[in-house]
Amino acid sequence: MAETSYSLQYIERDSPLHRAYPLVKLGWVFLVAAGLFLYREPLSGAIMLLLVLLTAVGVARVPPSMVIRSSKLIFGVGILLMFFHFFADPGEPVYHVGPLTITDGGLYEGPIFFFRLSVVVLASFVLIWTTDIRDLMVSLTKAGIPYRYAFAVFLALRFLPLVQREVDAVKAAHAIRGRANRSSLVHRFKLWQRYMFTVLINGLRKAEATATAIECRGFGAYPDRTYVKTVTFHASSLWLPLLFILVTAALLYFERLL
Amino acid sequence: MPQPATANTSQNQPLVNIQHVSYTHWNQTEPTLRDVCLQIQSGTLNVLVGPSGSGKSTLCDLFNGVIPHLYGGKLEGDVWIGSENTRGVKVKDLSREVGRVFQDPETMFATLQVDDEIAFGAENLRFQVEAIQQAVEELLLQTDLHTRRNHLVWNLSGGQIQKLGLASVLVMRPRLIVLDEPTSNLDPGATHSVHQMLLALRDEGMTVLLVTRELDEFLAEADQLLVMEAGRILAAGPPRQVLRDHGAYMIDSLGVWVPETSTIGIALHEELPLDGDIPITVDETCDLLSGFEFSPLSVDTNLGNVSSNHRKSGIQSADRPLVVSENLRYVYPGGAEALCGISLQIDPSEWLMIVGRNGAGKSTLARLLVGLARPSGGTLTLFDRPAARWKIQALANHIALVFQNPEHQFLTDSVADEIKYSLLAHGVADGAETERRTAEMLGMLDLKEVAADHPFSLSAGLKRRLGVATMLAGEPQILLVDEPTYGQDRQMTHTLMTLMREIRARGVAVVMITHDMRLVQEYGERVIVMSEGAILYDGATPGLFERDAVLEAANLRRTILHELINNLRRKGIALPEDLRNSGDFVELLRGYKLGQEV
Numbered sequence: 001m002a003e004t005s006y007s008l009q010y011i012e013r014d015s016p017l018h019r020a021y022p023l024v025k026l027g028w029v030f031l032v033a034a035g036l037f038l039y040r041e042p043l044s045g046a047i048m049l050l051l052v053l054l055t056a057v058g059v060a061r062v063p064p065s066m067v068i069r070s071s072k073l074i075f076g077v078g079i080l081l082m083f084f085h086f087f088a089d090p091g092e093p094v095y096h097v098g099p100l101t102i103t104d105g106g107l108y109e110g111p112i113f114f115f116r117l118s119v120v121v122l123a124s125f126v127l128i129w130t131t132d133i134r135d136l137m138v139s140l141t142k143a144g145i146p147y148r149y150a151f152a153v154f155l156a157l158r159f160l161p162l163v164q165r166e167v168d169a170v171k172a173a174h175a176i177r178g179r180a181n182r183s184s185l186v187h188r189f190k191l192w193q194r195y196m197f198t199v200l201i202n203g204l205r206k207a208e209a210t211a212t213a214i215e216c217r218g219f220g221a222y223p224d225r226t227y228v229k230t231v232t233f234h235a236s237s238l239w240l241p242l243l244f245i246l247v248t249a250a251l252l253y254f255e256r257l258l
Numbered sequence: 259m260p261q262p263a264t265a266n267t268s269q270n271q272p273l274v275n276i277q278h279v280s281y282t283h284w285n286q287t288e289p290t291l292r293d294v295c296l297q298i299q300s301g302t303l304n305v306l307v308g309p310s311g312s313g314k315s316t317l318c319d320l321f322n323g324v325i326p327h328l329y330g331g332k333l334e335g336d337v338w339i340g341s342e343n344t345r346g347v348k349v350k351d352l353s354r355e356v357g358r359v360f361q362d363p364e365t366m367f368a369t370l371q372v373d374d375e376i377a378f379g380a381e382n383l384r385f386q387v388e389a390i391q392q393a394v395e396e397l398l399l400q401t402d403l404h405t406r407r408n409h410l411v412w413n414l415s416g417g418q419i420q421k422l423g424l425a426s427v428l429v430m431r432p433r434l435i436v437l438d439e440p441t442s443n444l445d446p447g448a449t450h451s452v453h454q455m456l457l458a459l460r461d462e463g464m465t466v467l468l469v470t471r472e473l474d475e476f477l478a479e480a481d482q483l484l485v486m487e488a489g490r491i492l493a494a495g496p497p498r499q500v501l502r503d504h505g506a507y508m509i510d511s512l513g514v515w516v517p518e519t520s521t522i523g524i525a526l527h528e529e530l531p532l533d534g535d536i537p538i539t540v541d542e543t544c545d546l547l548s549g550f551e552f553s554p555l556s557v558d559t560n561l562g563n564v565s566s567n568h569r570k571s572g573i574q575s576a577d578r579p580l581v582v583s584e585n586l587r588y589v590y591p592g593g594a595e596a597l598c599g600i601s602l603q604i605d606p607s608e609w610l611m612i613v614g615r616n617g618a619g620k621s622t623l624a625r626l627l628v629g630l631a632r633p634s635g636g637t638l639t640l641f642d643r644p645a646a647r648w649k650i651q652a653l654a655n656h657i658a659l660v661f662q663n664p665e666h667q668f669l670t671d672s673v674a675d676e677i678k679y680s681l682l683a684h685g686v687a688d689g690a691e692t693e694r695r696t697a698e699m700l701g702m703l704d705l706k707e708v709a710a711d712h713p714f715s716l717s718a719g720l721k722r723r724l725g726v727a728t729m730l731a732g733e734p735q736i737l738l739v740d741e742p743t744y745g746q747d748r749q750m751t752h753t754l755m756t757l758m759r760e761i762r763a764r765g766v767a768v769v770m771i772t773h774d775m776r777l778v779q780e781y782g783e784r785v786i787v788m789s790e791g792a793i794l795y796d797g798a799t800p801g802l803f804e805r806d807a808v809l810e811a812a813n814l815r816r817t818i819l820h821e822l823i824n825n826l827r828r829k830g831i832a833l834p835e836d837l838r839n840s841g842d843f844v845e846l847l848r849g850y851k852l853g854q855e856v
Contacts, residue, residue, distance in 0.1 A: 009410075010370065134369055151368075158370065161412070172630045173666035176659055177728065178651045178683030194669050201714060202665070206365055213366030216322055216358045218382035218430060221350040226381045228390050229374070 007070040009161040011129045017060040020237040022136040023143055025127050028241045032123040035248040036116045041258065042108070044251040045115025051247060052122050055240075060130045067125075074121045078114040085110035133157045135231045147225060155210070163203060170198045271340075273434055273465050274298035274321065279335035281316060281325060290316045292489040294335070298467065298482070300433070303460040305477060305497070306469045307514045308486030310718070310747045314469045315361070317486065318436050321467070322356040323349045339434065354383060357432035361439045363423025364412065372414070373398065373407040375422060379430040390429070397425040401455070416616035417448025417813075424455065434465045441470060443744055445615045445773050447813030450476075471515050471747060474818055478538040487512055498535035502527065505536055513749030518776070518819040519543040521840040526847065540821045547826070547847075579603045580641055580656075580735055580767060581627060587635035588622055588791075596622040598791045599636065604736060609762055610769045611778050611799075614788035615813035620771045621662075623788070624738050627769075629653040641735070655684055658734040662741045664725030668713040673705055673724055676713055680731035695731070703727045703757065719750040726757065736767045743774060755781055779803070779817050780839045787812045800835060819843065 012018075017025070032052065039045055056062045087097075091105025127136075133154050140150035174191055274297065281291040290313045298304050308314050319325040323344040326333040337344040339355050357379075360366045369375045376397050380390040398404040401421035406414065414422060420440045427435055437456070441449040453476040456466050460481075477483065483497040485508060492512075493504045501508075501516065505524035508514040516524070523536040523546055537543040581604040588597040597619045604610060612620050625631040626638060629650040638645040641656050661667055670676050677696045686692050700706045703723045708716060713724055722742060729737060742758070743751040755777065762768045772778065778785055782799035789812040795802055802808065803820045816824070819840055823833055837843050 132370065134371075134374055155368070158368075165412075169661075169663070170666045172625070173661050174669060175630060175650050176628050176654045177667060177669060177680065178654050178732070190669070198665065198668070209360070209362075209365035210368065212324060212328055213358075213360055214368045214378075215328065215349050216324065216353055217366070217368070217379040217426070218350050218353040219368070221348075221353065221382055222384055224384070226384050226387055226390065228377045228381060228387055228394070 007066050008125065008128055008164060010132050011060075011062060011066070013061050013130075015060050015130070017055065017126070017130045017240065019234075020130075020240055021139060021233045022131045022231060023139040023233075024237040024241060025131055026136065028244060029120075029123045029127050031241055031244055031248070033120045035244070035251070036119055038248070038252060039112070039115075039255065041251075041255050042111035042115065044255060045112055045119060047251060048247070049115055049119050049122070051244075052119055052126065056122070056126045056129070060126060062126070062129050066129075067122075070125055071118070071122055075118055078118040081117060082110035082114040085113050128157060128160070134229070138227055138229070138231050139233075141227075142231075148220060151219075159203070159207070162206065163199060166199050166202055167195060170195055272297040273300040273340060274467075275336075275338040276320065277336045277338070279320065279333065279337060281320070281334070282332045283316075284330040284332075286331075289332075290489050291320075294489070294491055296484065296491055296494060298434070298465060300465050301460065301463045302465055302481035303456060303479065304465075304467045304482040304484060305473070305480045306467060306484040306486065307471070307473065307508070308492075309512050309514065310750065312486040312512075313489040314486055315438055316489075318358065318438050318467070318469060320344065321434060321436050322358050323347060323352045324358075350382075353379065353430060353432070355433055357427030357430055357435045359420075359423045359427055359435065359437040359440055361442065363419050363426075363440070366423060366426070367411045370410055371407070372403055372409050372411060372422060375411055376425045376429050379426055383430060393429050397428055401425045415448075416444050417451065420444060420448070420452055421455070424452070428459075434467065435459070436467045436469075438469045439471065440468070443616075443741070443773070445613075445813045446775055446815040448616060450815060473515055473520075474517050475519075475539050477517060477520075478542070485512070485514070497538060501536035501538070509748075513747050513752075515748050518817060518840040518843075519822055522822075522843055522847070525840070525844040529848070540818060540825050543822055544825055544829070577606045578642070579605050582639045583637065585636035586626070586633055586638050588619075588626060588631060589634040596791050597626070600791075600793055601636075602786065602793065602796060604767055604769060606735065606767055607762060607765045608767050609758075609781065609783045610767070611782040611785045612769065612771045612788060613773065613775070613778055613785060613812065613814060614794075616773075618788040618812065619791040620788055621740060622791075624659055624740060624769075624771060627736075627738060628657055628659045630659075651683075654734075655732050656734055657736040657738060658729035658732060659738040660722070660725045660729050660740065660742065662744060664721045665714060667725055667728060671712055672710050673713060673716070674700065674709040676724060676728050677731050680728045684732035699727045699731060702760075719746060719753070722746075722754065723757070726761075730761065730766075734766065736769060737761055738769045738771075740771045741773070742770060743772065743777065751777070775814060775817050776819075776839070779820065787814065789813075 032048065036045060036048060039048075053067070056067055057064055086102045086106040087100050089103055089106035089109045091103030091108075093101045094104050094107060095102040136157070137147075137150045137154040140153065141147045174194065276294055276296040279291055279294045280289045282289040294317065306314055306317070316325065319329060320337045321339065321344075325331065326345070327349050333345075339352065342355070344352060367375055368378055373394055376394045377390050380393060385393075398407055401424065403418060403421060403425065406418065411419070411422065423440065424435070424437070441452050444452065456468060457476070457479050460466050477497050480497050482494060483500040484491060485493040485500060485504060493500045501520050501524065505516060505520060506528055508516060509521060509524065517538055519540060519542070520536050520538055522543060526546065527536065535542075537546050581602070583603075584601050586597055586600040587595070589595050600623060612623070614620055622631065626633060626645065627640070629645065629648050633645060640648055640653060668676055670679050674696055677699045678692055681692050681695055686695065700709050703726060705720065705723060705727060708720060713721065716724060726737070726739070726742075739758070742754050746754065758768050758770065758781075770777075778799060784797065785795070785799045785802050786793055787795040787802060787808055794811055795805060795808045803816050809815065819837070822843075823837055826833060834846065837846065
C-alpha cells in the first residue's frame, strides 16, 4: 500500500520542536497570536512570520514544499484581506482605482491584518506538523481537562487530513465531469459550492459514524481511562515560548521607540 | 490472544436471545425489522445473509444497544445478551459484551497509529496498562500487523484495515463479535485470511456473527446460517439444512450469493430425486457428482448456447488501439512508486478486467488514463496523442471514469440535471436535443422514476447507475468503472453487468476494476493482473486460473467453481474449457441426467 501524505498531519521527525511538551507548544501558538494582536507595526508581523517559518523549516525540518502547499490558501485569503483593508480603512486618499480609493490608513493596516491571519494559522500548522495529537490529548487531560473534551480537540485535528482527502477525491471527480458554464468564474463558484456540500454531507456522516463507533468501543464508560502511552513534561521544552517571549518583548519595545 | 470475558450463561442458554423484535426508525413509518426471533449459542460462528435493504445492518445495531439507545426509533420486543436486556444497559457498558466491526472500519478508528488504535477500547474500559500492552502485542502478531505497529491507520491496505478493526474490538475481550460485511472491498486473498481468523476465534470460544455476501467454502464451517428477507428472519439453522430448504428461493427470489458448489447442488436437488444435504465444499460436490458417468464431450454441442457470448482468448483487434502504454511509471509526490513499468494496450469495444491485491496500483492506473495524474516515466498514448498533450476536459470526451464512490461526481440537485450537466459539458447546447438525450439516458439506465430526486438521496445501486449515466452522456470510447459491484447483492450485480454488456454492444470499450473473481470468470474476456505496481498477467481469463504463481503473487484465488472443475479433471473427467458460471455447469450436467441413476 502506497503511503499517502497529507499536508496537514503529524510529520515524524526527531527535532527539538517534536520533543517539546505538547501543551507548551499549544501555549506557544497562543503566545504568537497574542503578540500579533499587540503589534502596531507591519514590520513586527513580518519578522514574526519569518521567525515562525524558520522554526518550521529550520528547527522542525518540515519540507518547504509542504509549508507552501498547506499555506497557499491561507496566504491567499490573507492577501485578499489586506486588499480589502487598503480600500475600506479610513485615512487620507493615496491612490484612486476607478471609483475606489486606497487610503494611507489602509496601506498601514492591511499588512497588519495579513500577518495576523497568516502567522497565527502557520503557527497552528507547526503545532500539527510537530505534535502527535494523541500526546496533545494526554497532556490536556494531565492539565485537568476532562478527557471527553480533550478528545474532542484530538478528533477535530484528526479529521483534518481526512477532510483533505475527501476534497481531493471530490475535486478529481469533478474535474472529469467537464464544464457546463461558459463563464469560468461561474463554473468555479458552482464547483466550490458543490465541494462544500459534498464534503459537509460526507463529513457529517463520518462524524456521526465515528461518534457511534467510539461509544461502541467503551468511550465514556468511566469518568477516567487508562493511557498506555503517556507524555512527560521536561523543562527543556520551555525554550520555545521563552524565545518568542523575548522576541515579542523586543519587538514591542522597538515599536515604542519608533 | 485475549480470551473472552467469563460467560454468565449456562451451556444451554443462548448468548443472544432476540424475542419478537420489531423496529421502526425514527424518521420512517414502516418497520425495518418485523417480529424477529433469533438465538445465538455461545462459541458458534453465525453467518447472516440477505438482499440489500433486508435489515441486516439494523439487526446488527440491536446487539450492542445502538438501537434503541443511540438511534432512537420504536423498538418492540426484547434483546437479551446473556442475562442482560439491552434496553437497560448503555452502549458503552455493552461494549464489554459485544464488539462491533463496522462495514468501513476506517470510520471506527479514533487514533492515528496502529498500536494506539488497538489499545483504545481497552484504555476506555480501564484495563491495566501491562494487560493492554500484552494484548496489543498478541493481537499485532495474530493479525500480522506487527511490522506496521507505528504506521498511520490510513496508510494500511484494505485487508490490514479490516484486521485492525477486528483487533481493536478483540482487545476488549467481548463475548460476541458482530462484523458487518468486513470483506466487501477486499481482494480474495485478504477475504480468505479474514475468514480464517474468524474460524480460529470461534475455535477459541468466541461467538461470531458475520454479515457477508462472500459465501464460499467457509460457509461449511459455520454453525448457523441466518437468512433475512424484508426485515424478517426467513430461515435459521445449520447451513446445509437451510440451503436444502431455502436455497432455490435464496438464489432466485432473494438474489443472495451462495457458493457456486451449493448453487449446483441446489439445481440438482430441484431436478433430480437426490437425498442428503446440499454440498458446500468442492469435495462434497465431487461426492455428489460421483454418481454421474461422465464421458468425453463435444464442447460445441453442450455449451454452444451458454457460452457463445464469450469471446475466445488472445483477442487481437484490427482497429487502432485506443490506449497504448510502454514502461509507464508513476511516483507519488512523497516518493513511493505506484506504477513501475506498465505496458498495455486497450482496443476499441473490448471488455477488459483489471484485478489485483488492494493497493496494487489499479486505481492509480485509472487516474492516469483519465488525465487526473501525469506519468512520471515511460510513454502513455491516449487516442493517438501523448497523455501530456491532453487536457482533462477534452480527454473526458473519449474516456470516462465512474468512481468507486459515485457521490463524489455529482454536481447538481436532481438526477435529470446531472445528465443535462454532462451533455452541456460535452457541447450539447441545443435545449430540445438536451431534453431528448436526457430522456434517452434516463430510459436506458432505468432512472426515469427518480429523475427529479436528489442524487444523494438515491440507493447505492441507483447512485452507481447515475454515475454511469453521467459519464456515458459524453459518448466516450472507453468506459472505466472502479469496483462497480462493490457492496451490491446478486440481483444488482447482475443488473449492472447486463448494463455493462449493453454499453459494450454500443461499441464502447469497457474497462472494469474489480476484486470479484466470479465476475472475472463469468464476464471477463481479457484480464490484467496487477501487483506492486506491475502487470503480472495480461491475457485471456481462463489462462489466469492456471497460473498459480500469478494468483499467489496478486493475492487472488480461484473461484470455487474453478476448483471444482479442476478437481473433476484431476479425476479424469473431460469437461469443456469454457464453463463460466454455475449455470453453465448445471446446463452441462443436464446433458447427463437422462438415463443416469444418481
